[in-house]
Amino acid sequence: MDLRLTPEERAFRDEVRAFIRDNLPTDTRERMRLGYSPRKQDTVAWQRILNKKGWAAISWPKEWGGPGWSAVQRMIFIEENQAAPAPELLSFNITMIGPVLIQFGTEAQKSRFLPRAANLDDWWCQGFSEPGAGSDLAALKTAAKREGDHYIVNGSKIWTSTAHNADWCFVLVRTNPNAAKRQEGISFLLVDMKTPGITVRPIVSIDGAHHLNEVFFDDVKVPVEMRVYEENRGWDVAKFLLGNERTGIARLGKSRERVAAAKEAARSVRFNGRPLIEDAAFRQRVVQLEVDMKALQITQYRVVSAGAKKSDGRPDPLSSVLKVKGTELLQATTELAMDTAGPLAMPIWAQELAEMANEPDMLAEAAEQATGNYLFLRAASIYGGTNEIQKNILSKAVLRL
Amino acid sequence: MDFDLSDDQRLLADSVTRLMADRYGFEARKGFVKQDTGWSAEMWGRYAELGLLGLPFAEEHGGFGGGPVDVMLVMQEFGRALALEPYLATVVLGGGAVRLAGSAAQQAAILPAIAEGGLKLAFAHSEREARYDLADVQTTAKRANGGWVLDGAKSVVLHGDSADKLVVSARVKGERDDPDGIGLFLVDAGAEGLARRGYALRDETRAAEISLTNVVAAEILGEPGAAFGTIARVVEAGIAAMGAEAVGAMETMQSMTLEYSRTREQFGKPIGTNQVVQHRLSEMLMALEQGRSMAMLAAMSVDEPDAAERARAISMAKIGFGQAARFVSQQAIQLHGGIGMTEEYAVGHYFRRALVIEHTFGDTAYHLARLAAEVE
Incomplete structure (x- = not known):
C-alpha cells in the first residue's frame, strides 16, 4: 500500500504540467487566473491544442484517438489542467457523447462524429432536463413521432448549458408514450442545432451570466439514422452516460485553484492593519479546506484505483461521495475567494473602472469574478444529479436501505 | 499509488479479525474492564502468540519487521473491538521510543521482552500544564552519581498504571518550552520516589498520574537533551x-x-x-x-x-x-x-x-x- 505517486506517475504529472505551461495561450491563462470562465474560443483553441498532442479524447480507446492512459493518469491530467488554470475539456464531447457513441453508436455515427467531437469541430450540448423532469429524469415529455425516415420532435428542454454555443445536441425524447414503464418509451437522438424549428432562449443565472438556456423543439425533423441504439432503449444509453467516467467529478483542481487565488488576494488586502493572509481565522479556514481537499484527493485515488481493477464496467456508487464532497468543496473554496474580496465582493464595476482609468483594475476584476464564481457554483450541488440524489444513490446502492 | 495489501498483510488482518470476533465480544469486554488492570492478560498473551506485540520490531528482536500499514491493520481491528489492552502504550509508543532512540543493548534487552508479552511500557511525556505542546516539559533530569535523577509530574499517561517500565521525558537543560534540552529516560515503575495513581478514562481505557521525586533513572535513550x-x-x-x-x-x-x-x-x-x-x-x-x-x-x-x-x-x-x-x-x-x-x-x-x-x-x-x- 502506497499513497504516493509512483516515479512514473510523477514523471507523467511533470510532463502534463510542463506541456500546459508551454502551450496554454497566455491570454487564456491570465483571464482564468482572474477567475473568468473560459470563452468559447478559449475552450475550442485549447482543446484543439490538446487534441493535436493526442490528449483530448482522454477516456476513449486508442482507435478513436485516445491516449491509452490509465485511470490514474486521467485523474492527474484533469487535476493539473484545472489547477493550471486551463479550460477544461468539453465534457459534453469527451465524457458524454464520445463514450456513448463508442459504446452504442453505428459505424457511420462513430466515424462522422467522434473525430469532430475530439477536435471540438462540433460543440455538443445535453438535452436531458425538462421543466417537469429534473431529478426525476424519466418524467420527460418531449415527444418524437416517427414519420417515414424521420422523427418529428416537439417539446422543450431546460438548463441546457452552452446550447447557445452548440452545433449539436444529444436529446432524450419519448418515442412510446404508452410504454408499461416510463423508462421504456425513451429514445436517444442526435440533433443538429441548425435544424429548423429549434429555438434557444437564454436563461441568465444569478451570477448575471449566460451559461444556461431553454431549448424549444417545434416540429423538428430528425433523420432516423441520428438515433443512437434501439428505439425505446434510450434510457439504457442515458444511464450509461450518467454513470460513465466520473473521474473528474470531484473537480479538485478547480478547488485547489480557487484556494490559491484566495491566498494570492489575501496577500494584497489588509485586515486589522496587517495583510489578511496573516489573520489566524483566515489561515484556519484555508487549512480546513486543505485538509478536506487532501481527504477527498485520497478518496478519489481509492475510487479510481478500485475502478481500474473492476471488470463489470459499472460505476462505483462511491463516486457519489466524490460528487457530493467535491461540490461541497467547490462551493466552500469559491466562498472563501469571495469573502477574501471583502467589500469588493459586491460591485459590478470592473469594466467601468477599466474604461475610466484606461487600464484594467486587476484586483476589482478578480474580486468581481470571485463573487461570480461563488454565485454560479451554487449550481454545483444541483447539476449532475443533485447532492440529495447522490445521497439516495448511496442509501440504495451502498447502504441497501 | 497502490492500495493493495500484501498476502502477509491480508493474513495478519484476517487472523486479528478472527481472534477479536471469537474472544472480544462486547459482553466479554465488560468482563475485561472489571479486571484489576482494566484489561485482559489472557488477550495480551494471545496477542503475543500471534506476533502482534513485536509487529513493528526487527526480526532480531523477536519481531515481525512490520511497518505502519501492518500496525494500521491491527489497530483497525482493535478499534472495532474497543480493545482495552496497552498495545498503543507498549508497542507503538514506549516500544517505538526504544526502537527509534535506544542503543543496541537497550533494544536487545527491551524489545524481545515486549514481543514475548513479558514487559509493558508506557510513554510518560505529557504534563498537566503542557496541554498539547510537545516541547513543554518541566520535569527535570539532573546528573548524579553517573546516572540521572528525575523530578516532576506526568499527566494522563496512557496505561501508566500497569506499565512495568516508563519512558519518561525530562528536561536536562533549557527553558520550559524549548524543544532542545529534553531527554528520554527509562524508569522502572517500582523505582523509589515514583508514585502513580491509575484511573479510567471516559472510554474505560486506563491512564495514570505519575509523580517523580528524586527518582534515579537507570538509563537514558539516546543523547541527553536531544530527544525532541x-x-x-x-x-x-x-x-x-x-x-x-x-x-x-x-x-x-x-x-x-x-x-x-x-x-x-x-x-x-x-x-x-x-x-x-x-x-x-x-x-x-x-x-x-x-x-x-x-x-x-x-x-x-x-x-x-x-x-x-x-x-x-x-x-x-x-x-x-x-x-x-x-x-x-x-x-x-x-x-x-x-x-x-x-x-x-x-x-x-x-x-x-x-x-x-x-x-x-x-x-x-x-x-x-x-x-x-x-x-x-
Missing part, C-alpha cells in the same frame, strides 16, 4: 495508530446504526425507510470514507523522511479523522435515539473511544492552529 525529534516521531506514530483505531470504531458505529435503522420500527415501518434517516446514514458513510482516507495518509506518512512534511501530513490526518469520528459518533447516538444514550449499549462506548482519540496528542483545534501557523 524522537518524541515527535513517537507521537506521530501514535496518531497514525489511533487513526486506524478510529476507522475501526467508525465502521462499527456506522454498521450498528445501519442495522438499527433497518430493524427499529416506528409509525409502522423501519426508521431507515425515512429519507431523512437515509441521508444521515449516507453522510456518515461519506465521513467514514474521508476519515479512512486520512487514517491511510497518517499511516503512510509515519516513515516519511522529511520531518516537516511528515508533521504536516500527520496534523492534517488528525484533523480529518478526528472530525470524521466526531460526526459519525454523534450521528450514531442521534439515530439510535434513547438506547444510544445507555451505558449497557455498545454505541456509546465507541462514541467515548472516539472522544478520547480526538483529545489525545493534540485535538482538532491544536492541529488546525499548528498548520495555520505555516500557511504561506
Whole structure:
C-alpha cells in the first residue's frame, strides 16, 4: 500500500504540467487566473491544442484517438489542467457523447462524429432536463413521432448549458408514450442545432451570466439514422452516460485553484492593519479546506484505483461521495475567494473602472469574478444529479436501505 | 499509488479479525474492564502468540519487521473491538521510543521482552500544564552519581498504571518550552520516589498520574537533551495508530446504526425507510470514507523522511479523522435515539473511544492552529 505517486506517475504529472505551461495561450491563462470562465474560443483553441498532442479524447480507446492512459493518469491530467488554470475539456464531447457513441453508436455515427467531437469541430450540448423532469429524469415529455425516415420532435428542454454555443445536441425524447414503464418509451437522438424549428432562449443565472438556456423543439425533423441504439432503449444509453467516467467529478483542481487565488488576494488586502493572509481565522479556514481537499484527493485515488481493477464496467456508487464532497468543496473554496474580496465582493464595476482609468483594475476584476464564481457554483450541488440524489444513490446502492 | 495489501498483510488482518470476533465480544469486554488492570492478560498473551506485540520490531528482536500499514491493520481491528489492552502504550509508543532512540543493548534487552508479552511500557511525556505542546516539559533530569535523577509530574499517561517500565521525558537543560534540552529516560515503575495513581478514562481505557521525586533513572535513550525529534516521531506514530483505531470504531458505529435503522420500527415501518434517516446514514458513510482516507495518509506518512512534511501530513490526518469520528459518533447516538444514550449499549462506548482519540496528542483545534501557523 502506497499513497504516493509512483516515479512514473510523477514523471507523467511533470510532463502534463510542463506541456500546459508551454502551450496554454497566455491570454487564456491570465483571464482564468482572474477567475473568468473560459470563452468559447478559449475552450475550442485549447482543446484543439490538446487534441493535436493526442490528449483530448482522454477516456476513449486508442482507435478513436485516445491516449491509452490509465485511470490514474486521467485523474492527474484533469487535476493539473484545472489547477493550471486551463479550460477544461468539453465534457459534453469527451465524457458524454464520445463514450456513448463508442459504446452504442453505428459505424457511420462513430466515424462522422467522434473525430469532430475530439477536435471540438462540433460543440455538443445535453438535452436531458425538462421543466417537469429534473431529478426525476424519466418524467420527460418531449415527444418524437416517427414519420417515414424521420422523427418529428416537439417539446422543450431546460438548463441546457452552452446550447447557445452548440452545433449539436444529444436529446432524450419519448418515442412510446404508452410504454408499461416510463423508462421504456425513451429514445436517444442526435440533433443538429441548425435544424429548423429549434429555438434557444437564454436563461441568465444569478451570477448575471449566460451559461444556461431553454431549448424549444417545434416540429423538428430528425433523420432516423441520428438515433443512437434501439428505439425505446434510450434510457439504457442515458444511464450509461450518467454513470460513465466520473473521474473528474470531484473537480479538485478547480478547488485547489480557487484556494490559491484566495491566498494570492489575501496577500494584497489588509485586515486589522496587517495583510489578511496573516489573520489566524483566515489561515484556519484555508487549512480546513486543505485538509478536506487532501481527504477527498485520497478518496478519489481509492475510487479510481478500485475502478481500474473492476471488470463489470459499472460505476462505483462511491463516486457519489466524490460528487457530493467535491461540490461541497467547490462551493466552500469559491466562498472563501469571495469573502477574501471583502467589500469588493459586491460591485459590478470592473469594466467601468477599466474604461475610466484606461487600464484594467486587476484586483476589482478578480474580486468581481470571485463573487461570480461563488454565485454560479451554487449550481454545483444541483447539476449532475443533485447532492440529495447522490445521497439516495448511496442509501440504495451502498447502504441497501 | 497502490492500495493493495500484501498476502502477509491480508493474513495478519484476517487472523486479528478472527481472534477479536471469537474472544472480544462486547459482553466479554465488560468482563475485561472489571479486571484489576482494566484489561485482559489472557488477550495480551494471545496477542503475543500471534506476533502482534513485536509487529513493528526487527526480526532480531523477536519481531515481525512490520511497518505502519501492518500496525494500521491491527489497530483497525482493535478499534472495532474497543480493545482495552496497552498495545498503543507498549508497542507503538514506549516500544517505538526504544526502537527509534535506544542503543543496541537497550533494544536487545527491551524489545524481545515486549514481543514475548513479558514487559509493558508506557510513554510518560505529557504534563498537566503542557496541554498539547510537545516541547513543554518541566520535569527535570539532573546528573548524579553517573546516572540521572528525575523530578516532576506526568499527566494522563496512557496505561501508566500497569506499565512495568516508563519512558519518561525530562528536561536536562533549557527553558520550559524549548524543544532542545529534553531527554528520554527509562524508569522502572517500582523505582523509589515514583508514585502513580491509575484511573479510567471516559472510554474505560486506563491512564495514570505519575509523580517523580528524586527518582534515579537507570538509563537514558539516546543523547541527553536531544530527544525532541524522537518524541515527535513517537507521537506521530501514535496518531497514525489511533487513526486506524478510529476507522475501526467508525465502521462499527456506522454498521450498528445501519442495522438499527433497518430493524427499529416506528409509525409502522423501519426508521431507515425515512429519507431523512437515509441521508444521515449516507453522510456518515461519506465521513467514514474521508476519515479512512486520512487514517491511510497518517499511516503512510509515519516513515516519511522529511520531518516537516511528515508533521504536516500527520496534523492534517488528525484533523480529518478526528472530525470524521466526531460526526459519525454523534450521528450514531442521534439515530439510535434513547438506547444510544445507555451505558449497557455498545454505541456509546465507541462514541467515548472516539472522544478520547480526538483529545489525545493534540485535538482538532491544536492541529488546525499548528498548520495555520505555516500557511504561506
